[in-house]
Structures are given as structure tokens and as C-alpha cells.
Amino acid sequence: MDAGTLVLLHSPLVGVASWGTLPEALGRAGAGAVAVAVGGDDRPPFARRYVDEAVAGTLAADPPGPLVLVGHSGAGPLLGAVGAGLAAADRPAGGYLFCDAGLPRDGATRLELLAAEDQEMAAAFRAELERGGRFPEWDDAALAPLVPGPAARAALIGSLRPRDLAFFTEPLPPAPGWPDAPCGFLRLSAAYDHWAVAAAARGWPTASLDAGHFHPLADPGEVAAALLGLLARM
Numbered sequence: 001m002d003a004g005t006l007v008l009l010h011s012p013l014v015g016v017a018s019w020g021t022l023p024e025a026l027g028r029a030g031a032g033a034v035a036v037a038v039g040g041d042d043r044p045p046f047a048r049r050y051v052d053e054a055v056a057g058t059l060a061a062d063p064p065g066p067l068v069l070v071g072h073s074g075a076g077p078l079l080g081a082v083g084a085g086l087a088a089a090d091r092p093a094g095g096y097l098f099c100d101a102g103l104p105r106d107g108a109t110r111l112e113l114l115a116a117e118d119q120e121m122a123a124a125f126r127a128e129l130e131r132g133g134r135f136p137e138w139d140d141a142a143l144a145p146l147v148p149g150p151a152a153r154a155a156l157i158g159s160l161r162p163r164d165l166a167f168f169t170e171p172l173p174p175a176p177g178w179p180d181a182p183c184g185f186l187r188l189s190a191a192y193d194h195w196a197v198a199a200a201a202r203g204w205p206t207a208s209l210d211a212g213h214f215h216p217l218a219d220p221g222e223v224a225a226a227l228l229g230l231l232a233r234m
Contacts, residue, residue, distance in 0.1 A: 001066075001068075001094065001095055001182055001231060001232075001234045002066075004032065004063075004064065004065050004066035004067060004068060004094060005031075005032040005033065005034060005063035005064055005065065005066075005067055005068070006026055006031055006032065006033040006034075006068045006070050006097070006227065006231075007033075007034055007036060007058050007061075007063060007067050007068065007069050007070060008022065008023065008033060008034065008035040008036065008070045008072070009036055009038065009054055009069060009070065009071045009072070009075040009078075009079070009082065010035070010036075010037075010038065010072055010073075010075060011072055011073035011074035011075050012038070012041055012046065012047075012050050012074050012075065012078075012161065012163070012167075013073070013074050013135070013136055013160070013161055013162075013163060014073075014136075014156060014159045014160055014161065015037065015039075015158075015159030015160075015161070016035050016036070016037040016038075016159070017152075017155040017156050017158065017159040018072060018073075018156055018159065018214065018216070018217070019035045019072070019216055019217075020152050020155075020216055020217040020220055021220050022035070022216045022220040022223055022224060023035050024220070025220035025221045025223070025224035026224045026227070026228070028221075028224075029221075029224050029225065029228055031224075031228055031231075032063060032064060034058075034061045034063050036054055036057040036058055036061065037057065038050055038053045038054050038057060039053060040053045041053060042161070044166060044170065045170065045173075046163075046166075046167050046170055047078060047081075047170060047171075047172045047173055048173050050075075050078055051078055051081045051082050051085055051173055052085065054075075054078070054082045054085075055082055055085035055086055055089065058082075058086060058091070059086075059089055059091060065091070065094065066093075066094030066095070067086065067091060067092075067093050067094055068093065068094060068095040068096070068097060068231065069082060069083060069086075069093045069095070069096050069097070070096075070097040070098075070099055070227065071096070071097070071098055071099065071101045072099045072100060072101055072216070073099075073100060073101050073102075073213065074101070074102065074110070075101060076098045076099075076101025076102040076103060076104070076195070077101075077102045077103065077104050077105065077108070077110070077113060077172055078104070078172065078173070079096050079098070079101075079104060079175075080096075080104035080175025080178035080179065081104070081172070081173040081174070081175045083096065083175065083178060083180065083181070084175050084176070084177075084178065087180070092180070092181070093180070093181050094181050094182075095181050095182045095183065095184070095231065095234055096179060096181060096182070096183045096184075097183070097184050097185075097186065097227055097230060097231065098183070098184070098185045098186065098195065098199065099186045099188065099216070099223070099227065100186065100187060100188035100189055100191075100192045100213050100215075101185075101192065101195065102192075102195055103195055103198055103199065104172070104175050104178060105172070106172075106174040106175065106176075107171050107172070107174060108171065108172055109168065109169050109170060109171055109172065110167070110168045110169075110170070110172070111125070111126055111168045111169055114168075116194060117191070117194040117195075118194075125168075126165075126168075129164060129165040129168060130165060132164075133164075134162035134163060134164050135162060135163060135168075136160055136162060137160070137162055138157065138160065139157070140153060140154075140157060143156060143157065143214070145212070146212040146213060146214045146215075146217075146218065147212075147214050147217045147218060148218060149217065149218070152217045153217075156214065156217065182204075182234035183199070183202070183204045183234070184199075184204055184205045184206065184207075184230035184231065184233065184234050185199035185200070185204055185205075185206045185207075185230075186206070186207050186208075186209070186223075186226050186227060186230060187206065187207070187208040187209070188208075188209055188211050188212060188213055188215045188223075189211070189212055189213045189215075191213065192213075196208065204234075205230050205233035205234055206230075207226050207229060207230055209222060209223070209226055
């Protein structure tokens with residue numbers, strides 16, 4: 001499909017800084033792009049608040065269509081609900097791109113989606129949350145291998161939004177009739193192998209960069225080229 005405007009939606013665990021200069025890189029490649037900053041989802045229902053804010057932010061930006069929703073990481077499972085909200089506002093999505101992201105599954109919790117990837121890891125993660133832990137709590141040393149630029153790394157750390165058990169055990173909003181438009185999947189890290197396989201099994205075009213989860217910050221040009229390459233195959 002032809003590129004219209006790529007609407008970049010960040011994970012609820014971080015802020016819009018996780019996209020870095022990817023919108024500019026997409027622009028240099030000839031594609032329109034807007035990164036929507038989503039907030040206001042700091043209390044239940046977390047996911048529904050995120051979806052409503054994402055829809056409102058997209059409508060406020062009023063990007064020219066067709067719209068292609070691009071979800072990174074934890075935004076992926078909410079893309080279908082965001083698409084439904086936009087369709088209700090007469091701005092339906094013309095496509096969906098998952099950038100190292102989970103896929104929507106009606107009624108699933110984030111912990112259940114994590115268990116689909118790795119049951120043992122999900123059980124350990126739940127136990128940590130039940131002890132009062134929060135996620136993410138990354139520091140500079142943890143992110144340095146993934147985000148080599150100090151300024152981009154500092155911006156990402158400043159945007160972190162650690163969440164507790166209630167966030168990860170909340171059922172995610174449904175998206176009846178999804179997918180209602182072509183989809184594609186870009187794998188950036190091995191942590192999302194499960195979802196890359198699931199996307200391929202659905203017959204979606206997929207691509208892999210074997211880079212890192214925050215590769216939009218490390219090499220926005222490469223990510224832009226990969227996303228537009230997928231879009232051309234959708």
C-alpha cells in the first residue's frame with residue numbers, strides 16, 4: 001500500500017521520546033509521520049485511557065490520510081482498539097505496523113500476553129510485581145548497549161513510566177472485527193520472536209533487523225527504511 005501518514009504510538013511504559021527522530025527520518029524518506037504523545041493513563045482503566053488519549057491525540061494532529069498506525073512494544077496490543085476508536089470518528093486506519101510489539105488479543109492481560117512468549121519468565125515477573133515491584137526501572141547502564149547516544153538515552157530514561165501489578169493484570173480493551181486493514185511486523189529483538197512468528201502465521205509481511213528494542217533511537221534511518229519496505233508489501 002502507499003504510505004499516507006504513519007502515526008507512531010509509543011509504549012505505555014515510556015514516552016514519546018522512545019521514537020527519537022524517527023518521524024524526521026521517515027520524512028526524509030518521503031513519508032508523512034507524526035509521533036503522538038499519550039499521557040493521562042496513570043490510573044485505571046489504564047488501557048482504555050491510553051486508547052482514548054491516542055485517538056484524541058491523532059485526531060488533534062489531523063494528519064492527512066490514509067493513516068497507518070505504528071505501535072512499538074506495549075502499544076502493539078492496543079492498536080486494534082485505537083483503530084476502532086479512529087474508525088468511530090470517521091478516520092479509519094488504512095494499515096497497522098507492529099514495531100517489536102505484541103499483538104492484540106481481546107480480553108487478555110499484559111501478563112497473559114507475556115506468558116504466551118515465556119511462561120516461566122511471566123511467572124517470575126508476576127511474583128516480583130506481587131512483592132511490590134514496578135516495571136520498568138531501567139538505568140543508564142542498562143540502556144547504554146541499546147541506545148548509544150547519551151542525549152537520546154537520557155530522554156528515554158526521563159520518559160519511563162514504571163507500572164505495578166494492577167497495570168499488568170488489567171484486561172485489555174477489545175477490538176471487534178480487527179484486523180480491518182493490512183498489517184505488517186518489524187522484529188528488532190529476539191524478545192519479540194514469538195510475535196514475529198505469529199504475524200508470519202497470519203500471512204502478514206514481516207522483516208527483521210536483528211538490532212535492539214530501542215533501535216529507532218540508535219538508527220532511525222534504518223528503522224524508517226524497514227517500516228516503509230513493509231508498507232510497500234502490505
